[in-house]
Amino acid sequence: MRCAARWRAAEVATGQRVEDGNEPGAPPDARRKVALLANCLLNQNAKVCQGAHYPGQVTPVVEALRSRGYLLQQLPCPELAFAGVRRWWAVYEQYDTPAYRAHCRRLAQAIAPLIERYVRRGDEVILIGLDGSPSTGVRFTSSRPDWGGRPNRPEDDWEVVPRRGIWIEELEAELARRGLPPVPATGWAFDMGRFDEAGSRRDLEAFLDGREIGAGSRDDESAAP
Amino acid sequence: MSGDARGWRVALVPDTLINSPNRIDAALPDALRVLETSGYGVLQLPPPGGHRLLLAVIADQVAEYAHHGYAVVAIGVRGEPGDGLHWRHLAALLRRRGVALLPPRHLVNANVDAAAEEQRLAAFLAGYDLPAEEQRHWRV
Numbered sequence: 174m175r176c177a178a179r180w181r182a183a184e185v186a187t188g189q190r191v192e193d194g195n196e197p198g199a200p201p202d203a204r205r206k207v208a209l210l211a212n213c214l215l216n217q218n219a220k221v222c223q224g225a226h227y228p229g230q231v232t233p234v235v236e237a238l239r240s241r242g243y244l245l246q247q248l249p250c251p252e253l254a255f256a257g258v259r260r261w262w263a264v265y266e267q268y269d270t271p272a273y274r275a276h277c278r279r280l281a282q283a284i285a286p287l288i289e290r291y292v293r294r295g296d297e298v299i300l301i302g303l304d305g306s307p308s309t310g311v312r313f314t315s316s317r318p319d320w321g322g323r324p325n326r327p328e329d330d331w332e333v334v335p336r337r338g339i340w341i342e343e344l345e346a347e348l349a350r351r352g353l354p355p356v357p358a359t360g361w362a363f364d365m366g367r368f369d370e371a372g373s374r375r376d377l378e379a380f381l382d383g384r385e386i387g388a389g390s391r392d393d394e395s396a397a398p
Numbered sequence: 399m400s401g402d403a404r405g406w407r408v409a410l411v412p413d414t415l416i417n418s419p420n421r422i423d424a425a426l427p428d429a430l431r432v433l434e435t436s437g438y439g440v441l442q443l444p445p446p447g448g449h450r451l452l453l454a455v456i457a458d459q460v461a462e463y464a465h466h467g468y469a470v471v472a473i474g475v476r477g478e479p480g481d482g483l484h485w486r487h488l489a490a491l492l493r494r495r496g497v498a499l500l501p502p503r504h505l506v507n508a509n510v511d512a513a514a515e516e517q518r519l520a521a522f523l524a525g526y527d528l529p530a531e532e533q534r535h536w537r538v
Contacts, residue, residue: 217403220404227403230434249452279451
């Protein structure tokens with residue numbers, strides 16, 4: 174995996190080692206697996222009104238990761254901290270403002286030191302976002318250039334387009350500014366219209382198990398649009 | 399909020415309880431599993447260290463929940479600095495954000511009977527929520 178090789182190179186280049194928090198039973202310098210998680214995958218209360226499919230954690234995601242030995246690192250929710258728990262639904266274009274991007278950059282600067290520590294240590298870091306989200310989409314985001322004004326849109330009249338959400342764009346930019354390689358990423362297909370849990374689970378497990386099978390031979394499988 | 403499954407309850411959880419190096423040998427309870435069964439969402443606190451900006455970001459989120467009808471609790475680890483929650487710093491940040499009632503804390507014990515600790519945690523989680531009147535006000 175080219176990405177892993179680059180991470181190890183980065184570790185050698187900086188000479189930084191972090192010895193705490195190892196996986197159970199692993200030797201102190203063992204390479205660990207770490208999943209960066211969209212905030213609402215551990216906390217559905219962060220979702221926009223009518224967007225929560227579980228009381229708390231998104232169980233199939235947490236189970237899939239823990240059963241494969243991943244450590245979990247929750248990301249902040251940029252929408253909740255910016256527009257609040259009672260925010261309106263919105264699309265990519267509505268959040269694509271200088272103020273919201275500056276807010277996302279602040280959040281990225283808050284969480285990046287933890288991510289950098291994992292990467293510099295040589296851990297395998299992946300990102301699970303939220304496909305269809307205007308902020309946290311990885312493979313897809315929601316788009317509707319004419320949304321705005323009085324919030325009386327008919328249901329589901331936005332489009333899903335192959336693009337990162339704004340928060341993921343800004344987070345990846347912050348990691349790049351720190352000289353870190355791209356993090357392999359996928360999205361849990363929550364905000365794509367009709368939510369298909371079984372399909373989303375198969376999709377996520379294929380991503381995770383594809384990484385296991387392909388370790389050592391694959392390129393960055395980040396499904397960048 | 400028809401068609402919405404949120405549980406309206408959120409727990410602040412130390413990194414060490416989520417990614418414990420000791421969880422497999424049962425030195426700590428499996429807090430994530432208990433929280434899932436109890437229907438709580440999780441806000442993960444960073445491991446020990448500075449993380450001042452991240453704590454401020456987390457405090458922003460907690461204040462938002464606290465001001466809008468969500469029940470917020472904190473699960474600490476007895477004996478960890480700041481209970482694993484950066485508690486003194488976090489409490490000051492929450493007060494500055496107008497959170498009048500700090501989240502009630504439940505401390506789990508390490509290196510004792512993990513199953514018993516899980517039961518104790520589950521009982522705490524089941525027993526806490528906002529007063530019914532506040533729930534009716536917000537959770538429609």
